[in-house]
Amino acid sequence: MTAHPIVLDSDPGIDDALALQYLLGTGLWDLKAYTSVGGNLPADVTYRNARALARAVRIDTDVPVHHGAGRPLSRLPYKAASDFHGPAGLGHEALPDSAAAHPAESSAQALLRLSRDYEGELTVCATGPLTNVAIALLEDPAFAHRVKRLVFMGGAAQVPGNVTPVAEFNIWTDPDAAEVVVSSGIPFTMVDLDASHRWLFGSADLAALEAAGAGTALAVRLLRVYMDAYRRHGGGDACPLHDPLAVGVCADESFITAAEGAVIVECASELTRGKTVFVPSAAERAYYTESPSLTARARSTGRVALGPGPRNFTKDFVATLPLWPAVG
Numbered sequence: 001m002t003a004h005p006i007v008l009d010s011d012p013g014i015d016d017a018l019a020l021q022y023l024l025g026t027g028l029w030d031l032k033a034y035t036s037v038g039g040n041l042p043a044d045v046t047y048r049n050a051r052a053l054a055r056a057v058r059i060d061t062d063v064p065v066h067h068g069a070g071r072p073l074s075r076l077p078y079k080a081a082s083d084f085h086g087p088a089g090l091g092h093e094a095l096p097d098s099a100a101a102h103p104a105e106s107s108a109q110a111l112l113r114l115s116r117d118y119e120g121e122l123t124v125c126a127t128g129p130l131t132n133v134a135i136a137l138l139e140d141p142a143f144a145h146r147v148k149r150l151v152f153m154g155g156a157a158q159v160p161g162n163v164t165p166v167a168e169f170n171i172w173t174d175p176d177a178a179e180v181v182v183s184s185g186i187p188f189t190m191v192d193l194d195a196s197h198r199w200l201f202g203s204a205d206l207a208a209l210e211a212a213g214a215g216t217a218l219a220v221r222l223l224r225v226y227m228d229a230y231r232r233h234g235g236g237d238a239c240p241l242h243d244p245l246a247v248g249v250c251a252d253e254s255f256i257t258a259a260e261g262a263v264i265v266e267c268a269s270e271l272t273r274g275k276t277v278f279v280p281s282a283a284e285r286a287y288y289t290e291s292p293s294l295t296a297r298a299r300s301t302g303r304v305a306l307g308p309g310p311r312n313f314t315k316d317f318v319a320t321l322p323l324w325p326a327v328g
């Protein structure tokens, strides 16, 4: 079986950490770079966390970790989502840094180079704000046509948001970047809250990972912190698997139910900042006539998750994670 080239663009973050270990566990991917981006925490911290995680999953001698953009395209610098991810983003962990050299290329530069090296083959999985991907597109719009597919975790097509009534965190954090990306013509799949809030990880799943041994001990500690955070925020005894789900969908869309359509990101209003307006390709415009600009904009379409799919993602996650043991 050939492993396909992929870049994981991430703002670790607990579920980002789980997404990395899950990606390696699938055995389906040849991870060409782990590009960090600010989001859950400022860019310096997510870079440090990404390096430490690369070491924990024993890839740091093979896979370069890159430093991401220092701030969103046109907003104030990233703030910390420590409420969910712990003070430094990875629960209560103090993982040692990797001894790997610091690459000179930024995350966006690495994305551009790899899109040329693996033209037509490269999958990009983004599990943080879309700043790096937007910078790559602004630098070279043809990036959109060299990438095989971008699968990103973010947005809320037909459900409420998780950072405001209408916006999901990754898109809200850098809505301008998200709009650059989803209007670029890049083949994208949006793994949004419509799907990720439906694949929950509960205490029986945690017990299964605990029983899997030392290779999942780090994941179990991280998941405990994450589940506690969701409990505090009224989520009950389970947490969503946002970022791992995006990785899962890179290989198999049947983890979600998706429809084709345009996504337009609200960038002007503060009240609805980062709302992802979904315009299904099959929509009936029963009560309005589309403006020419909306018709033109709605030509950039992608796959948009509207709910969970027939294949059980939580089950796959629990079975796959132990296949790539982590240390620490």
Ligand SMILES: [Ca+2]
Pocket: 010, 011, 012, 013, 015, 016, 040, 127, 128, 243
């Ligand atoms: Ca993330």
